[in-house]
Amino acid sequence: MFEIRVLTPDDASIYRGLRLQALTHDSHAFLVDPDQYRQVPLETIQGQISSEPEGKFTLGAFQNGNLIGMCTFLRETHPKIRHKGKVVAVYVHPQARGQGVARKLMETLIERVRSYGTVEQIQLGVSHTQIAAQKLYESLGFQVFAHEKQAVKLADGYLDEEWRVLVL
Numbered sequence: 001m002f003e004i005r006v007l008t009p010d011d012a013s014i015y016r017g018l019r020l021q022a023l024t025h026d027s028h029a030f031l032v033d034p035d036q037y038r039q040v041p042l043e044t045i046q047g048q049i050s051s052e053p054e055g056k057f058t059l060g061a062f063q064n065g066n067l068i069g070m071c072t073f074l075r076e077t078h079p080k081i082r083h084k085g086k087v088v089a090v091y092v093h094p095q096a097r098g099q100g101v102a103r104k105l106m107e108t109l110i111e112r113v114r115s116y117g118t119v120e121q122i123q124l125g126v127s128h129t130q131i132a133a134q135k136l137y138e139s140l141g142f143q144v145f146a147h148e149k150q151a152v153k154l155a156d157g158y159l160d161e162e163w164r165v166l167v168l
Helices: 009-025 034-038 042-049 101-116 131-139
Strands: 003-006 057-063 066-075 084-092 121-127 143-154 157-167
Touching (some): 003 101, 009 034, 009 057, 009 066, 009 084, 057 101, 084 101, 101 121, 101 131, 121 131, 121 143, 131 157
Parallel strands (some): 084 121
Antiparallel strands (some): 003 057, 057 066, 066 084, 121 157, 143 157
């Protein structure tokens, strides 16, 4: 079994480890380069995963004390689009996949955002190569609102992305 909780700046070191694993193992799913991320100071990561009331937060899934999954919600800050937020950096360690970790992370995120009462939609982007993620998001009610061709340029080609929204 696993536990879901909001990460704090004290979790920065273990977050960095799982994030580096994600960027290395599933490089096509993320924009950030692992070598660039290794250069990010721990203090910067602490700031990135610090929570703001009714704003940003990062959830972690823990099993036997180990961080096995994560996802981040970023609420828009401009007043005219503050009714929206984005999900980014969703990842589950390969050995923990198939256990419902990603689903529980996303359900917890959606429940927390709904509790704010002022966020009307949650958006996310997913690469066309991430079939399992697409199926998960669809099962949670996220609907495709756009397809972006050649959204990401790689050394050996391009990745398309689909953009999804969950209206709360």
